[in-house]
Amino acid sequence: MSSALLSIQADLARIAGDVERLAPAAPVQPAAPVDDGFDAASASQGDGFVAGFKQVLQAVDERDKAASAQVADVDAGRSDDLVGAMLASQQASLSFSMLMQVRNKVVGAFDELIKLQL
Template sequence: MSITTLNAAVGQSAMESLLKQDAVRLQRDAQSMQVGLGDNPAMPGFEQMLRRVDDRDQAAAARMEAVERGESDDLVGAMLASQEASLSFSMLMQVRNKVAGAVDELIKLQL
């Protein structure tokens, strides 16, 4: 077996391992979103998603306020929390827009 073949095999094995780890992580995340999702069976994850986005926003606001008051010197952590909250909100808006677009398409269907 040549060195390049061996390197390719090792690289492929490492990549497969990383892909398996990602698949396990995604499956765990999906399962955690399904546990305790709320009382609305029609949209089981949406209420939970709204709560998570709101929680992130409130946590980021609290961290920024603590930095502004001088109670904390973790400006980087506060900025990261703020960006995470902003990204979560943007993702939520994109999901909402996709759902609204899908509903519009369903309404336009001729039966």
């Protein structure tokens, strides 16, 4: 496994830890993963921000796993779709980058809220 994939998996684990830290005291049932990342209909039904963020986190993880599988298939000679594998890899990378930006904004806003309460 490449160092980039290991780095992405480590960052996903760290993000999952951050989501757990920001979660309310009551346990939240994990939502089923979706292909497009965020399902606005389920979020508007009261699932909350944390459940929506977990859903997005799972979708990004699934996209990363699918891209890794495509690259592994090309490496092993089971597939000759190099372009498709590279596109999937770039999509997974962009999804992860966007997730990191959202995570950073949420953590920053959370820190600001903590400062306001002092």
